[in-house]
Amino acid sequence: MRGYTLLELLVVLVLLSLVTGLIMPRLTTLYESAVRAYQLQDVLQQIAGLGYQAYQQGKSYRLGAPKPPDQTDSLSLTLPEDWQVSAEPAIEYYANGVCTGGIITLQHATFSQQWQLNPPLCQPSAYVAQ
Known part of the structure; x- marks a missing residue:
């Protein structure tokens, strides 16, 4: 007769359960890491x-400065949950699209990063090591 014995099948099931037990905790960490990387890029x-x-909009704005109470319109920056953006000193965005540049700090519940914004276009260009 051909086939597997009950003992061989049980050994395979035990090995599969051990491997699954080792991999499953890492999958959640991998997923959270991928979500955080996607949110950072966004x-x-x-x-x-x-x-x-x-x-x-033809208006000047400041990133990282408190908004005056009478200012209802501002730059649209939709942050995911648990994310904050700050700049010290505040970065000026002028009505012609040019900005003053500076360093912004992106904060999440689990980490914080600083990025350099180079004038005149203020594209996040370089991660600043802390």
């Missing part, structure tokens, strides 16, 4: 488009 793309938004 935030950086939004920041790269702020100069064009200022140009389209």
Whole structure:
């Protein structure tokens, strides 16, 4: 007769369960890491488009400065949950789309990164090591 014995099948099932037990915790970490990387790229793309938004609206704005109470319109920066963007000193975006440049800090619940924005277009160009 051909086939596998019950003992061989049980050994294979035990090995599969051990491998699965080792891999499953890492899959959740891998997923969270991929989501965070996607969110980071999304935030950086939004920041790269702020100069064009200022140009389209024909108004000057500041990134990283508190908004005056009477100012209802501002640059559109939609951040994912648990994300914050700050700049010290504040970065000026002028009505012609040009900005002053500077360093922004992107903060998430699990990490913080600084990025250099080079004038005049303020594209996030370089990660600044802390």
